[in-house]
Amino acid sequence: MSKNCDMIKDLLPLYADDVCSEESRKAVEEHINSCPDCKAELEKLRKSVTVSPQKDTAVLKRIKRRLRIEKLVVGLISVFAICGILLFGLMYLINTDKSMDVKRYDIPNNVYVTEHDGMLLFCVKDGAASFDLLYPTFSDTNGNHLTYDKAYDKDKKNGIGYTLKQRKISSFALNDFGNLYPFAYQIGTVEKLKEKNIEKVFYYDDVNDKEYILWESGKND
Ligand SMILES: [Zn+2]
DSSP: OOHHHHHHHHHHHHHHTTOSOHHHHHHHHHHHHHOHHHHHHHHHHHHHHSOOHHHHHHHHHHHHHHHHHHHHHHHHHHHHHHHHHHHHHHHHHHHOEEEOOTTTTTHHHHEEEEEETTEEEEEEOGGGGGOSEEEEEEEETTSOEEETTSOOOTTTEEEEEEEEEEEGGGGTSOOOOSSOOOEEEEEEEHHHHHHTTOOEEEEEETTTTEEEEEEETTTOO
């Protein structure tokens, strides 16, 4: 092995990768034509850098499998996320109320108060009976409307009102208004209301802040 061989062997990896200078390339080619030793060395280098097709396929298969698994995981996460959003939306629709449309459910004609043996009854019939919630309100002498459990001035309280609410989702449901059961709710005795200075019972349209008087003290006695 000549001194030249050492130098050429240093160049061989670069030559094999085709990244050496033009001069080096010529030197290597000239040398390996006359030196079987270095030629063999070059062949060895070339074999080691060339990936066999079989190996290539195995690597590709592994990458493909990995991609499939990643796709599956991303897909599952997306499905869970979408289900979560749908469930949340459904819960929102089921659990959120809105006041019934006064015109659509003909509230002035379908809601009234009757007196039976001194007991006042809040009655609902027809389409209005598709309500889900009876929402009580108080009025005071200043014309304010107060929610049932809100702190209020007892001496100023002068009326009790009700608002019919329905689930938001009810607007999606078909409703033929045909076979709804009329509903009656005991408000209290006339005597009791007088004790509490309640002078009126009304339907409260909280969307338009409007009262529909259903009963007034002294007018029906
Ligand atoms: Zn050589």
